[in-house]
Amino acid sequence: MSQNRVASHTGAAIDFTFNGKAYQGIAGDTLASALLANGVDVVGRSFKYARPRGIFGHGAEEPNAIVQLGSGAGTVPNLKATQIELYQGLQASSVNGWPSVNFDLMGLIGAFGRLMPPGFYYKTFMYPKKLWMTYEHFIRKAAGLGATPVEADPDSYDKLNQHCDVLVAGAGPAGLVAAREAARTGARVIIADEQSQFGGSLLASKQQVDGIAAPLWVASLVAELMAYSNVQMLPRSTVFGYYDHNFLTILERRTDHLGAVSTCGTRQRLHRVRAAQVVLATGAFERPLVFAHNDIPGVMLASSVSTYVNRYGVAPGNKLVLFTTNDNAYQTALDWQGTGREVVAVIDSRRNPCGEIVAAVAAMGIEVIAGHGLIEAQGGKRVKRALVAPINEAGTQVTGAVRRLDCDLIACSGGWSPAVHLSSHTGAKPQWDENIVAFRPGNSKQQERSAGACRGTFDLQGCLSEGASAGADAALLSGYGDGSPQFPQIAVEEYIEEPQQALFLVPHTKPTSRAPSQFVDFQLDVSASGIELAVREGFESVEHIKRYTALGFGTDQGKLGNINGMAILANALDQTIAETGTTIFRPAYTPTTFGAIAGRDVNQLFDPERYTAVHRWHVEQGAKFEDVGQWKRPWYFPQQGETMQQAVDREGLAVRNSLGILDASTLGKIDIQGPDVAEFITRIYTNSYLKLAPGKCRYGVMLKEDGMIFDDGVCACLGDNHYLMFTTTGGAADVLAWLELWQQTEWPELQVYFTSVTDHWTTATVSGPNARRVMAKVCTDIDLSNEAFAFMDWRDGTVAGVKARVFRISFTGELSYEVNVPAHYGRHIWETLIAAGEEFNITPYGTETMHVLRAEKGFIIVGQDTDGSMTPADMNMDWVVGKNKAFSFIGKRSLQRSDTVRANRKQLVGLKTLNAKEVLPEGAQVVFDAEQKIPMAMQGHVTSSYFSASLGHSIALAVVKGGHDRLGQVVYCPLADGRSIAAEIVSSVFYDPKGERQHV
Amino acid sequence: MFNGIKLESPLFYFQTSFNKSAAADELFNAEAECGLVVKEAPLSAQLILRGDGSDTLFCAAIAKTLGVVLPLAPGTYHQQGNTSIYWLGPSEWLIIEVGGQAQKIEIALRKALKGHIAIVDVSGGQTSINLRGAGVATVLKKSTVYDFEAWDLATPISGCAAQTTFAKASALISNRSDGSYNLVIRRSFADYIALWLLDAGEEFGCRIEQG
């Protein structure tokens, strides 16, 4: 039996290790309660001064007991021991302290703490300049808490999109009754609580509720809720964020109580909840008192001491001194007395405490020292002594002799701070209330209401009745029930409490600047003197103070320190707390695992992979793939031992000399129907379609209104009032939205309907001198002769026994047919063409070869040769702009702006390296004078560059200032390796300049 | 010359290409009733219909030609035998005839309809899959942002349809009278969605039945 375990409290033994040492806890323990049971005092070292720290609280507010859980890929940094449920074999260690938390060399630095006041780093480490990176290296080593894993996360996470009528955050007394009232109306209810058990404060309460012990009453209520099919109960689930339009996020820890790494499904689950109404019942945090060396292990919150005693059967010490400003904390003296251990005294800052519970405590023979403050704790790694002295009524000065009380445990209470975090996420500004000496939630900005302690109602009776009406009210507003609670009143047994004193910083015999450190934010070593110093230096706003001192920036998000800090600041500025400002909290309420926020959208599911109907064939052929948007497109088809260049050379030569086949299915396709189609697309494209006859195709370019090229492709007239538009692969969705935008919002009078048919068609493009021959083998009902079926025509017909639409368009400059069939027939048509083409050595080619072939022809690729700052004229494509179109098409006006008509714009040209074998790197910058000094005058850049097997030399496309007038001029591309490649500006059409081959 | 043309549905290769460690035969066409069973429907005719729903002649012609009344209420679909019509938007519907021929339907409709309309065959571009089993409701919550529970609460029957997100793709989701759900998804996203479903259904046990 561990030294601090209360004899009456028993349970199954659980073995665990902390900092390598073996311990035993029992079922139901948290790591914190188990460590306390085993008498472990020092659990960590503070961030800045490396002071020894012990467990201070019992929940999310814990600032000190930050541990590294587990090891290897499954390790988790920075967990709070107070929130870790103990499991067999648990391994945990302190995150700071070297060589150990009990003897930390960094502790020596702590001795020089005075050299490190807030902001000291802004004032030094500046000279000599070059040393900063070295200084920083050591600063960083000292910083940080736990360590991140170095291997990939072995766990998985997922998300649920939830929709409910009433979300109840917190399952303490107020939350439970709120959920019950909402549940009985039939509303969809979700109730979440961060603890493993519902009940909140009642789990550690000795009170009677509704005539039975509080924990029993909780159990019955939980059972009642479970019976409702319209209630979802989420234990181990923290509502960590409250966003716009009543969207809230909940992190559910599904397996963390079983082990560091999950052995049974997703480790954590993110609930994305859209709630019609929200009840916030998140409770309150007890506020520590700020006195000298209040951070020594053995100083704890009064409620935490009671919780460890009543709920976990752990008495974390022997001789207790209780220091309070209120009646409420006296309960801790009673609870401690119950363990049979000594209550040395109760120190009450109030002159004459007179509440019922005060009398009850006094009646037990416990000394109550009123009108005193506990001004300093003494001890090294554990409290040994408390210094107590009379203080004036205002609580600002020590007024008499100091008395020493030997003790090993100090429980303190400065009253309670409502957990207004979630309401604060909505932008509601918390309001200071003198009566409860705390911030209450601000006026609602969303469909929410607070109930119970988080609203500043601290008596159980009040919490229960508030919860009941909040639940009924929320249900009513979401359309259920009549708004009147079924159980407005529940009998409870509790003491009537007298008002507390507003005391935050406890005076010392020395002024704050000289007194031993009086800590406000334990985790970041922010002390009262630090805050006063910041004020002395001229920082006045709360935000400046927080940022300058780091107050509230810890992983506890200032749950304990913020209010004390505000009060000390207000005092230093000689203002009231209300004048000084408010306290703002941001998500996450408690730290939230990245993996859970990412959910299942990781690894192969990070983004969809889109496949064409022929994809599996490409895979079987060993194709290498290129990511184009979400599509996987064959990049090239290497054969045995081929390099990429060899494969691309082979594929390209096959197309030029015989026959190639390309899977062009990813091109966007939009079916357009309606009487005004021709007019509409003539407004969208730069050229005109008014006279395009059925059976004909035309290449078009579209601009944004700024005149810059946005997409391009062929558009075919399928019949009167019926067109098919091809877009770039990446542009398909944008173009459809673009068409809809103009039709729906600008030209609703134009009768046109758009439908995406990208996925419906498989497009197999056969290209090369033998294209007609192979088509003739698989298609008998189309006259393929050049006269009957000319370049830029399309025909309906039957290909390989399948109804097909064949387009005679070409992106290679060769005789080409694009065979389109419904995708169910995709692989059939593909394999039939492959078989039929065998005698012509039909060669599948990928996007790389396609790029080479089109570059040989000077055809641009939008997004590669253009970059959103290129006009058709810049691309030497004036021919595609209909100058005389009646309607001022999209982007036309912008082409007349002074900058778009200026000479010397970057223009598309060809580049031919003087050394024919040398291939310019894409992205190389172009200069006219290679000898000039840096910064050089850059004249353009290489947009596309390849070695052309069919031409036997390298080719490149580039945009060069005034390029169209510079044909023949030699330019230079200075490279990173110091070389400078010379190239001649030539026409951008390298191959078959007259364009005869595609017309044969 | 081209007899024995084989048609391939979008999920045709999913089973063979599925690269998860679990043995494929456990995952595909097993007998075990899993918490999530995914079944791809046989190939069917799917057409997009555009037109003016406020035009009574238009509506009447549809009803006469297809034997199904055009659904005019947002978020609904009507079904008669093998033919269903889904409301996709004002002036936009999806016609699905299981085992039907798109071309026949298009010709019939074009004959019956007058004025500014559009009919587009999209049969090759999408497929229908059916989700059934105890885990379906949760899988839908994992996969889409739409509130499907509201359907059960409102009208615990079939007839509801919604186009919404599905993981990082999209789907047209409808409820069937047997308590299962149908998803119409785009061909190019089909493998991604199937992979997602196996992952999302893992906790209930999931298998995929070939249509």
Add this chain to the structure above:
Amino acid sequence: MKKYSAFSLLKNALSYHENWQKVWRSPTPKQDYNVIVVGGGGHGLATAYYLAKIHGITNIAVIEKGYLGGGNTARNTTIIRSNYLWDEAAQLYDLSLKLWEGLSQELNYNVMFSQRGVLNLGHNLQDMRDIERRVNANRLNGIDGEVVTPQRIAEIAPLINISRNSRYPILGASWQPRGGTARHDAVAWGYARGADALGVDLIQQTEVTGIRRKDGAVVGVETSNGFIGARKVACVTAGNSGVLAAMAGLRLPVESRPLQALVSEPVKPCLDTVVMSNAVHGYISQSDKGDLVIGAGVDSYNGYGQRGSFNVVEHTIQAICELFPAFSRVRMNRQWGGVVDTCPDACPIISKTSVQGLYFNCGWGTGGFKATPGSGYVFADTVANDHPHPLAAAFTVERFDTGALIDEHGAAGVAH
């Protein structure tokens, strides 16, 4: 101004830090100033500092509606780099980078400028073309940078996932060693302290509610504490530029959008550089305190709420988990949002206006923090001389009429 140093720290420690002087005064506004800078963020304070330091104009007030450095200065992810594509942008940002390199000494305030380098990752072939193009342009502009391989990336950031099998494999990156991060608050406070020492009045908690004009020229500003006269008014109010412009009857080609960021809990050093990926939308570095500092993409809709949508954060964290699978178990400590001015060409506006004596410095989008010193420097020059500084000439508002945009995001590549 008392000089900060290790010695001053020691000296003050001996007197229990009771004798530190104020970092800046809290003056009551005069009736009239030569220049009023509206907005007490980094850019505004830097503007005031350089007006006083370089142009000798010390009769200046900086008017801030909240507290100094409380806007985007306090909300950004502190990334500093100058590897921009277009000459105009690159030269402006590199002036800024050069000023960063001496800023702690210039201000006698340690802004903790940490030149740990910046990686911009490429995930597909077009990314790599764009990276090559940008790095070549940078090099020929005299700006450091190189294209690095996945192997080199792994040396610089060992926890990054360079597997070829990931959904969007890392094909390479641009690497700018001089880039890095700085302590954002310190920048504002350092400039404020410096400006104050030169006589600049820093007026906090005072909101400008109107811009008073007479015969087409500025005569001063209406504020929540009354009218204050000025011959010149320089507006540097990122996020609210449109509101200020409206006060003078002007419109700007700017839209205010939410930009979100988040930090993890502090962890031991695990990332010694800055990693950015446009393709998957995630930016990450590690602060000296140990937090992983992560920037998200801009929200799609207009918003002044300093809040964005959660799905943007989800997408960003998915990207971070893709790049750093080990970070999946790290936890988000805090998230927040700012309001950024977005310009059609993702470049700032540093400009005179049609109102004599009224100047605007806005439209920095997501790139404002890194530009703080340079922006203040050229804007001060523009205001002092009533004529654009050479490096600011390309950034006048007129470019939206002529079409001479400096399209930084268009340059990121569009359809493919």
Add this chain to the structure above:
Amino acid sequence: MLLIYCPHCQEYREEEEFSYGGEAHIMRPLAPDALSDKDWGDYLFFRTNARGIHHEMWYHAVGCRRYFNATRDTVTYEILETYKTGTQPTITGANS
């Protein structure tokens, strides 16, 4: 995270289904070629960027594929109304 009422689907849908379409009620000039560079630039790039009541377009991309308008407060993000393209808002900066 916005919850947006689609006037065509006639129900509230999650933000993920929509894409933002920018400021609403900006008419394309009927005779662009007659405009000065300045006036054209104004149409192209200059927006009210209202702080408060803002009329904006949304596209129900993963849904009915219709554009519609919303009146939204850009500070509180509250959506005061949504209405079909071609109709006018009932709530404007003037009457709010």
